[in-house]
Amino acid sequence: MKKWMVPLVFMVFLTVAIGITAKFLKRDEKPKIVVVLQELNTDLSKTIKAGIEKGFADFDIDGKVIAPDSQDSESKQIAMLKDVLKQKPDALIIIPIQSAASIPVFKEYQKRNIPVLMLYQDARWKDQTTFIGTDHLRLGKIAGELLSSFLQPGDQVVIIHDTKTNATVNDRIMGAKETLENGGIEIVTEQMGDDESRNAKVVISNILQTYPNIRGVFATNDNIALEALKVIEEKELKIPVVGPDGTSGMLKAIEEGKLNVTLASNPYDMGYLSVEQALKAIKGEHVDKRIDSGVDIVTKDNAKSRIDFYTKNVFYKREIFK
Structure with a gap:
């Protein structure tokens, strides 16, 4: 090999070696x-x-x-x-x-x-x-079915939502309305109950005063559902409330017997x-293109196991449920 070729061969070898090393480093990242x-x-x-x-x-x-x-x-x-x-x-x-x-x-x-x-x-x-x-449309349909199971045809219910500007909420409302109306349940009003300008508790109190014959509430998130439950308790009424998320507050309400059933969107x-x-x-x-994480129905029978899971994996203390 000619002397002038040695540096060239070395440079080629070095370039290849660096490339291979970089490739393996990237693979290991x-x-x-x-x-x-x-x-x-x-x-x-x-x-x-x-x-x-x-x-x-x-x-x-x-x-x-x-x-x-x-x-x-x-x-x-x-x-x-x-x-x-x-x-x-x-x-x-x-x-x-x-x-x-x-x-x-x-x-x-x-x-x-x-x-x-x-x-x-x-x-x-x-x-x-x-x-x-x-699948929020399916969740809404299940919520409507659950609420209908506590009611009779002709009973009045209210839907309280947090917004109507996103598809998630709109699908939940659409699904609930479909099954409620198919069951002969009358939806007397749909109102926003949770935003910066409205206090959910005040909105729910006004709804119950305006529509004294309401027999059920579907809320599009658990924050609204819990506020509705507080107002209903204060007024010493027996009105079923269905929420969609399965958050700690709703699980606690199930465990304490304040609710019979709720939904959990996992x-x-x-x-x-x-x-x-x-x-x-x-x-x-x-x-x-779509991965469905499912919807669970939570009752007294399975609420404890769900609370135990959340205590271990999310909140790390049982006190949040007390």
């Missing part, structure tokens, strides 16, 4: 997943976060969970998405606050081949990797499943 929630302070979000973090641990993920605070949360979530994009994650999991406003940012993730997975609330963006969560499971599906997407494996 943990997948990086960022989860952007709507907030972090409710029972629902804490339960979802616990499921996500269990997924991070089980699948050896370099992951983090973030969320905006309550002020200007829509714009702050979009700002977060833009910031996360600069961090070049391997996948994004998100509960979108405002789907339409977020889609332009999602498209930027798509351009960089970063999977975007919707959790709990479906953005219904045609290019999203998947949606993991409850937020822990959907959090865990979202990480599992994100990892599949990162690996290039097939991911179904």
Whole structure:
């Protein structure tokens, strides 16, 4: 070999070696997943976060969970998405606050081949990797069936919702209305009972005063359901309330005999499943367009086992249920 060729051969060898080393280093790196929630302070979000973090641990993920605070949360979530994009994650999991406003940012993730997975609330963006969560239309139908089981045809009920600006709530209302009306139950009013300008307890008190013959309440989230239950107790009435989330307050009400039944949308499971599906997407494996985390009916018989699970895996203390 000629002397002048030695440095050239060495440089080629060094370049190949560096490339191979870099490839193996990258292969050994943990997948990086960022989860952007709507907030972090409710029972629902804490339960979802616990499921996500269990997924991070089980699948050896370099992951983090973030969320905006309550002020200007829509714009702050979009700002977060833009910031996360600069961090070049391997996948994004998100509960979108405002789907339409977020889609332009999602498209930027798509351009960089970063999977975007919707959790709990479906953005219904045609290019999203998947949606993991409850079939909210089905949940509403089950809620309507449960409420109807306590009533007679012709009885009056009220639907109290937190918003009508997202598909999750609208699907729950649509499903409940369908089964209630099919059972001959009269829905006398639908009112917003939980936002910055309205106190749920005041709204519910006014509803009960305006419609004294109400025999049932369907709430689109458990916060409203619990406020309704408080008002009903204060007025010493016997009116069944059905909520959809299975949060600690509703489980406590079941355990204490204040409620006979409630629904649970399995937020822990959907959090865990979202990480599992994100990892599949990162690996290039097939991911179904919809992953249904199911709906459970919670009664006195199974409330304790659910409380025990939450105590161990989410809240880490029994006192929250006391």
